[in-house]
Amino acid sequence: MFVFIVRRILQTIPVLLGVSLVVFLIMQMVPGDPATLLAGEGATKETIEMIRHQLGLDRPILYQYFDYVIHAVQGDFGESLRSSRPVLDEILVRLPITLELALASIFITVVLGMVAGIISATKQYSASDISIMIVALLGISLPSFWLGLMLIYFFSVNLQWFPVSGWGTFKHMILPAITLGAGGAAIVARMTRSSMLEVVRQDYIRTAKAKGLKEHVIIYKHGLKNALIPVITVVGLQFGALLGGTVLTESVFAINGLGRLIVDAIRTRDLPMVQGGVLIASVIFVFMNLAVDVLYRYFNKRIDLN
């Protein structure tokens, strides 16, 4: 297991290098020159050249890239072109907000999804099963920004239960977390249901019954632990969707998280900020995947060996 974890950590290095290179190249290709933008309208050619030189943009691209990587591994992502503050500082201010949002939505995905899936499976074809599956189908099909807008419309504007936008209190978290977590919860609910239904047909469930165990012990002790193995994979995949989702959700609810920081930086061609933001997001993503892999392997070792 230890070897496995170390190997997986080493594998993240080329992934992160690749991501940084792609981001770097894309930012080179997008139209709009940061030096021109920075110099402002009506600046002379010389001024623009001078700014370009100051930023190091006149050097060969490959040189720029390696220079960037060497600084980045030391925690230096450069300075924001807009605020002139270190990129890392700005990111560290926004990151906790995004992590809070992500955690809250994972909570929604996992808890809501599993509970709904278990209810569905144990009461197959009942009214609650059918309604849960219909809601889940909607949850998968609806775009999250639309869901977010609808939630704001009903619960913030009409009922005024929750604030329309912003971040800071528990009440601020609820609607964005639902918006971001709903799609995942729907997928997890469907997966939990089918996995549970599969598991209750297994021979060891019959053994558990023949032992004289109560129905709920059979379902929660003998069934659930086995049923959750495939669910873990699905939850893991949701992390990927989550990262993209924070950008949209933060925009809809005007939350000043990392997603919004990156979007703003793209709009203003704040190159170092975009690169730093995407890179940090990738690091988080890669390590979340790592955690899922380790968990999955832990739960799955018996099955692999069979």
Next chain:
Amino acid sequence: MKQFDEKILEVKNLQTYFFTDEGTSKAVNGISFTLNKGETLGIVGESGSGKSITSLSLLRLIQSPPGKITGGSILFKGEDLLTKTEKQMRSIRGNEISMIFQEPMTSLNPVYSAGEQIAEAIRLHQKLGKKEAWNKAVDMLRLVGIPSPEKRAKQEPHELSGGMRQRVMIAMALACHPEVLIADEPTTALDVTIQAQILELIKTLQKDFGTAVILITHDLGVVYETCDRVAVMYAGKIVEYTLAKEIFTNPKHPYTIGLLNSLPRLDMDQEELTTIPGTVPSPYNMPKGCSFAPRCAHAKRICEQAVPDLQSTGPSTQVSCWMFTPQWEQDHDVQEKVGV
């Protein structure tokens, strides 16, 4: 000859049907037998004859829907299990009547240790603490012949071989000293050498504990070695019910004779093994009369018109075949059978 005369289980006219889209399958179609304290009853029959459904019915473990016990009674120590509440059934399952299954590879839960799965039953039925139950589980593993039981108890099923898993199942089933053990083809999935060991183990433990055993098998050799009495099942019914030795020396029902003739034997110079012609009738489309009639070389008109009852032909033998009834001689219309 051992004498068993105290009834522990008495099954009367048990019927278990499956209601499916294709129709009604009468998997168990009115069977009756008794099991005495300490004895071993064999149930033999081809695949699909209803052996497993019979044994699952005894513990009321039939998946419903589509299955349902539609009639009869199962008297355990004089009380009908079919009238018990689910709660009462739970205190009987794994405690007074327990079961070993056909598939040792999949019958244990892959995510719990062998010891935990045995200890769980002990905690449940004997109300012992965690530590005591665990120690007892280890004792049981030692009893069923698992080497270094302390270590094995902590292992999960994927770390154990098929034979060892079946030993764990036996340990689990016997942990609470049940009065009845139902073993549904406990050795079918195992290697031949392991088969003999497992049967020997069941036999030894049965003697030590005085457990009555229902041993389901499709191997007549196993019946000869292990059982006191035997019920031959065909298409959801018992067609012959007699002493185990009797079935080899004096088989009565044409199906039993067919089964014996398809058995390789050392003491007879058989030219070739004869198999029973034809196949088991579809459970959705049973013949009107004797269900064996389409395959029986002796079948007469009466066989195709009415179902023969299970009747005594001797002090300890019952057969369901028209041949052993007074009506047989009156029916002169022997059916012409092509290819039989």
